[in-house]
Amino acid sequence: MSGSDRSPRLSPQEAARLLRQRLEMGGGELYLDGMTREEALEQVSRAKGEGTQQRSAQAQTGPSTRVTGKSSAALPVVLPDDYAELREVALACTRCGLASGRTQVVFSDGPPTARLMLVGEAPGANEDASGVPFVGMSGQFLDLLLATVELSRKDSVYIANVLKCRPPGNRDPQPEEIEACSPFLLRQIDLVKPRAILAVGSFSARLLTGRDGVALGKLRGAVHTYHGVPLVVTYHPAALLRNRRWIRSFWDDLQLLRSVIDGDHA
Secondary structure (H helix, E strand, C coil): CCCCCCCCCCCHHHHHHHHHHHHHCCCCCCCCCCCCHHHHHHHHHHHCCCCCCCCCCCCCCCCCCECCCCCECCECCECCCCHHHHHHHHHCCCCCHHHHHCCCCCCCECCCCCCEEEEECCCCHHHHHHCCCCCHHHHHHHHHHHHCCCCCCCCCEEEEECCCCCCHHHCCCCHHHHHHHHHHHHHHHHHHCCCEEEEECHHHHHHHHCCCCCCHHHHCCCEEEECCEEEEEECCHHHHHHCHHHHHHHHHHHHHHHHHHCCCCC
């Protein structure tokens, strides 16, 4: 896909079809410049077509998520069971030092009745400014990759991060920040009750698999579980933009995820 203004604009169906074909064939480089996030999301939404399956949420309840670590007056000992209340508590959180430097809390995107829950690591500058996870170039790329397996944050993917506030300079999350913030994510999983979880990046993968210190490459390629929910691990979209060789592996992980969602994986 070319971002040149002189190139003809692809239809949504053609965009998703081209990306799928490139991935299946090993692919070349993909260029997303010249496309706004709104345009990318519109292409994703349309490319799914009229035959997309309706959302179905499992009636599976995980254990209650209790807050650990240092206490804070702004955070109750037991997080709310109501989704709207949980969001309000998160938006006012001052549990760790990241609160003082944020523009706003980045809680989630997508419907809380989604079949798939995608878990990232932490907001970046674009996310901190917009309040929406996975925007900018990596977000556009993620949306198009999800479209190749007929998934979209508009109707079938709920997105959240391990951290709700941006670390300074987009540095890696620190252990105490993960300890302070991850209870919100775990409660989100309990309330959304997704059919499957996709963890992108090392920090979300290690948190949800419970395998601290294990390399991401050794965690991907298999179906794990988090409180009974199938869990697939893969690379972060931002990493794919830096290392194109991983795009094929990400594509393979999406195929595994799709088989889990469709019930084809034993």
